[in-house]
Amino acid sequence: MMSSIITIDNLCLWYGNQQALKNVSLDIAKKSITALIGPSGCGKSTFLKTLNRMNDLIPGVKITGSVQYEKTDIFDSATDVSELRRQIGMVFQKPNPFPMSIYDNVAYGPRTHGVKGKAKLDDIVERSLRDAAIWNEVKDRLKKNALGLSGGQQQRLCIARALAVEPAVLLMDEPTSALDPISTSKIEELALQLKEQYTIVIVTHNMQQAARISDNTAFFLLGELVEYGVTEMLFSQPRDKRTEDYITGRFG
Amino acid sequence: MKGKKKSFETAVHGVFLLLGLITVCCVLLITVYLIISGIPAIREIGLIKFLFGKTWASTAAEPSYGILSFILTSVYGTAGAIVIGVPIGFMTAVYLAKVASPRVKTVMESAVSLLAGIPSVVYGLVGMLILVPAIRKLFHVPDGASLFAAIIVLSIMILPSIIKVSVTALEAVPKEYEDASLALGATPVETYFKVSVPAAKSGIAAAVVLGVGRAIGEAMAVMMVSGNAANMPSLFQSVRFLTTAVASEMSYSGGLQRQALFSIALVLFLFIMLINATLNFFLKRTKER
Numbered sequence: 452m453m454s455s456i457i458t459i460d461n462l463c464l465w466y467g468n469q470q471a472l473k474n475v476s477l478d479i480a481k482k483s484i485t486a487l488i489g490p491s492g493c494g495k496s497t498f499l500k501t502l503n504r505m506n507d508l509i510p511g512v513k514i515t516g517s518v519q520y521e522k523t524d525i526f527d528s529a530t531d532v533s534e535l536r537r538q539i540g541m542v543f544q545k546p547n548p549f550p551m552s553i554y555d556n557v558a559y560g561p562r563t564h565g566v567k568g569k570a571k572l573d574d575i576v577e578r579s580l581r582d583a584a585i586w587n588e589v590k591d592r593l594k595k596n597a598l599g600l601s602g603g604q605q606q607r608l609c610i611a612r613a614l615a616v617e618p619a620v621l622l623m624d625e626p627t628s629a630l631d632p633i634s635t636s637k638i639e640e641l642a643l644q645l646k647e648q649y650t651i652v653i654v655t656h657n658m659q660q661a662a663r664i665s666d667n668t669a670f671f672l673l674g675e676l677v678e679y680g681v682t683e684m685l686f687s688q689p690r691d692k693r694t695e696d697y698i699t700g701r702f703g
Numbered sequence: 704m705k706g707k708k709k710s711f712e713t714a715v716h717g718v719f720l721l722l723g724l725i726t727v728c729c730v731l732l733i734t735v736y737l738i739i740s741g742i743p744a745i746r747e748i749g750l751i752k753f754l755f756g757k758t759w760a761s762t763a764a765e766p767s768y769g770i771l772s773f774i775l776t777s778v779y780g781t782a783g784a785i786v787i788g789v790p791i792g793f794m795t796a797v798y799l800a801k802v803a804s805p806r807v808k809t810v811m812e813s814a815v816s817l818l819a820g821i822p823s824v825v826y827g828l829v830g831m832l833i834l835v836p837a838i839r840k841l842f843h844v845p846d847g848a849s850l851f852a853a854i855i856v857l858s859i860m861i862l863p864s865i866i867k868v869s870v871t872a873l874e875a876v877p878k879e880y881e882d883a884s885l886a887l888g889a890t891p892v893e894t895y896f897k898v899s900v901p902a903a904k905s906g907i908a909a910a911v912v913l914g915v916g917r918a919i920g921e922a923m924a925v926m927m928v929s930g931n932a933a934n935m936p937s938l939f940q941s942v943r944f945l946t947t948a949v950a951s952e953m954s955y956s957g958g959l960q961r962q963a964l965f966s967i968a969l970v971l972f973l974f975i976m977l978i979n980a981t982l983n984f985f986l987k988r989t990k991e992r
Contacts, residue, residue, distance in 0.1 A: 537887070549880055
């Protein structure tokens with residue numbers, strides 16, 4: 452396995468009294484795609500949101516265990532959450548562009564982090580939109596409201612927006628579940644291109660999607676990490692009976 | 704049986720329609736009445752002389768009916784209330800909608816509701832007994848009853864409308880927008896001001912316009928703290944508003960003076976109509992979102 456960028460050790464998470472993650476330990480390899488699969492409510496989205504501390508926003512969350520990102524503990528009180536989230540970007544299930552122009556959507560992150568000057572921002576916006584494979588579709592209407600784009604375009608814009616702050620990791624929470632098959636395949640292609648430069652962790656309900664694009668797959672069930680390994684192995688020779696049942700469609 | 708049910712339904716529909724028409728009729732009646740009774744004096748005095756005349760001396764031997772001082776006082780008074788009230792109300796709304804803990808929020812929101820429920824005569828009374836003497840002492844002016852006192856009272860009176868409407872607008876901002884901003888590494892405060900507030904801007908604009916409407920239409924409280932003399936507006940001088948001009952002379956007026964008061968009411972009415980149109984414009988934009 453390649454060197455890992457995030458190391459999760461013995462992670463437990465409670466929403467109030469309900470335990471949503473149970474002793475999860477896994478390493479996420481740099482510049483690869485890691486897929487998280489499992490039935491609804493298995494904790495995969497919760498796990499994803501722990502990695503950039505978006506779970507902090509939910510009242511009553513308690514977390515034990517450790518998550519090391521580039522050798523630093525993300526739960527350490529000295530960790531700058533804003534900087535962590537800049538480095539670990541996120542794409543949400545439902546495309547959520549801001550109700551602003553396409554340009555302002557992409558420029559929002561860099562501006563927030565202090566990038567000034569039109570030329571510089573223009574550069575970042577173009578590069579990010581190109582990287583997200585949407586530049587050609589929007590280059591003539593950068594000043595138009597982003598809400599006028601189609602769902603698939605909106606999602607690629609959201610990816611561009613996330614790339615604009617130059618993250619190292621991109622977390623994707625079921626990024627294609629609200630999209631049609633053509634838009635989905637575009638996002639999948641895009642993910643495969645992006646892993647040249649970025650580490651991607653993707654939650655998906657779609658096992659074919661996991662099989663198509665990911666290098667490693669983690670199977671979650673009821674808050675537990677049941678099995679984690681190289682995607683081809685996990686799908687062809689699952690070690691755990693529960694994994695086999697799930698990927699062959701016997702439940703979930 | 705079926706026919707009976709149907710005719711009952713029709714009857715109920717009719718009753719509802721009739722009750723609904725009461726409101727419409729009232730608005731029409733007031734509008735028509737104001738126009739009819741407001742126009743004669745304007746015609747007699749002359750529109751320009753009426754609107755831009757600087758002296759109001761309705762009871763003088765040679766009466767003069769110029770309402771520029773009232774118009775300007777109402778405009779300045781409202782503008783002053785907006786300048787002071789909007790920042791306070793807006794910040795309070797951001798705090799309540801985004802920052803405050805549920806407990807603090809409950810307490811503060813009920814305080815805001817209470818503020819809205821206080822009768823304007825009470826505002827006037829408190830202003831008269833506390834604010835007016837305080838202004839006299841603080842600014843060393845002969846009389847504290849002034850435009851400034853009215854502005855302070857109005858800015859407090861418009862707070863509830865501004866806060867409530869802004870909070871509603873801010874709370875309606877989809878959480879997804881805020882999540883996206885936070886996930887990009889923006890701090891919560893940056894998120895509120897760069898994402899939540901811009902997304903709620905139509906609603907917040909509507910809140911401001913509502914505040915304008917409340918301020919310009921207020922009579923009782925400003926009459927009690929503004930001294931009520933028909934001067935051209937000046938911050939620390941006794942002034943008279945459009946509303947108070949009508950209220951203070953109506954009881955003893957007659958002839959052209961009385962007709963002129965109707966004309967003032969008509970001018971006020973037109974202001975309010977303009978504000979309502981603006982408000983509807985913003986509310987419609989909010990809905991389209």
